[in-house]
Amino acid sequence: MQRTPPKTGLSQGQSVSEPDIPTAAAEKADAVNITVRNKRQRLADSPNSVEYTEGSGALSAFKLELMDMLTNWKSEQEKLLTSWKDEQAIILSKLVKEVAELKEKCLSLEKCNAEFDNSMSFINEKFESLYSKASLLEKKGIDREVHINRLNKQVQDLNFLSRxxxxxxxxxxxxxxxxxxxxxxxxxxxxxxxxxxxxxxxxxxxxxxxxxxxxxxxxxxxxxxxxxxxxxxxxxxxxxxxxxxxxxxxxxxxxxxxxxxxxxxxxxLPPATKKLLYEARQFAKARNCTCWYSNGRILLKKDPADKPVEIKSEKCLTMLALTVPVSDPSRVKP
Structure with a gap:
């Protein structure tokens, strides 16, 4: 069984509103015997009260003092900030200047390094050139020494033949x-x-x-x-x-x-041969060797069974001194 709602004269989805809500509420309260609470009275320090008006000077002074403090604090902070910015600007300027100087020095060092590398390359080329020339001169010197020794030998042979x-x-x-x-x-x-x-x-x-x-x-x-x-x-x-x-x-x-x-x-004998023969005989005396001159040759041997060694220069005696010990030190020429 369905209940049919009463007709209100409103269409579905609409509601009724009271234009004067306070009056309506009062009437309704009277109708239902409801007591309405009165509005709370203003306190003495309320802005509209006489007492508050009299004490508002102290509050205003406090507010002004607080504003002055905040203003001073703000000014000091702005000064500190400005000073800090100035210091930072000076430091930054110095830093930029030092960086520029370092950059300039680095460029100078790079230039010096480049010049040093060029100098070293030049010196290396010159050294290689001089080394090649020195090697060539050394080879020529050795060849000339061999040639001179050969000529000396020929001269000695001619001297021997002539004498x-x-x-x-x-x-x-x-x-x-x-x-x-x-x-x-x-x-x-x-x-x-x-x-x-x-x-x-x-x-x-x-x-x-x-x-x-x-x-x-x-x-x-x-x-x-x-x-x-x-x-x-x-x-x-x-x-x-x-x-x-x-x-x-x-x-x-x-x-x-x-x-x-x-x-x-x-x-x-030629003077050079005579001197060499003298040195060879001194060498032989100090080491109990036999030394003699035969057909333009200076010969020396330690034992009778040994093969004679030809002494061509003082260098031969120096080499023999390493292998033949001294038997009589008193005969060694100082």
Whole structure:
């Protein structure tokens, strides 16, 4: 069973509104006997009250003081902010300036590095060029040294060939206004002493080596043949070997007036060969070796069974000194 709502004269979805709500509420309250509460009275400090009007001066002063404080605080903060901004601006300006200076220095360093690299490249090129030239010069120097040694050897060979038939007589006193005949006579007297007849025709030339006046310069006697020279030297060695030290060939035996002096006769050698032979003999004495000169060669050996070693220069003696120990240190030349 359905209930039909009463007719209100309103269509569906509409509502009735009272235009005067307070009056309607009062009437309704009266109708239902409802007591309406009166509005609360204003307090004494209400803005519209007389007491509040009298005390409003203190509040206004407080507000003004607070506003002044806030204003001062704001001003101080603005000053501090302005000062901080100025300091930051100065610091930033200095920083920018320093960065610019650093950038400029970096550019300068880069430029210097570039110049240094260029200089090093230039120096490296020059060094390579000089090194190549030095290597070439060193090679040329070695070649020249070999060539010079070869030439020296040839000169020594020529000297040896030119002096093959020459002997050297030392310690024979010089006569005043000496002539070649006097020199031939002195050599001939040596031949008589050693029991060897020497004719004037056996000599190609006889002369003294040039030197300072007043010195006893050696006599060079060049024979006409090498065999005659070798025979003469053989007789001299045999004569000295058969006699004591005091009775060996001397000026007294040759009939030369004055102080008795030993007379030395040997092959005539070039100065360089003579010096090298002397060094080799000193070397041999200190190490109990045998040293001799034969056919333009200086030979040395330690034991009779050893193969002779040819001494071509002082360098050979230096190399041998590393392998052959010294037997008699007192004979080593200082």
């Amino acid at each position: 093959q038939a020459t002997i050297e007589l030392r310690n024979i006193p010089t006569k005043d206004q000496e002539t070649p005949a006097d020199l031939i006579s002195a050599v001939s007297s040596v031949g008589k002493t050693i029991d060897l007849e020497v004719q004037q025709s056996a000599f190609r030339d006889v002369y003294r080596i040039p030197g300072k006046p007043g010195l006893c310069r050696p006599i060079l006697a060049e024979f006409s043949s090498v065999n005659k020279r070798n025979e003469f030297l053989s007789k001299v060695r045999k004569f000295n070997k058969e006699r004591s030290v005091n009775d060996k060939l001397n000026t007294q035996l040759l009939g030369i007036a004055g102080e008795k002096k030993p007379v030395f006769i040997d092959k005539h």
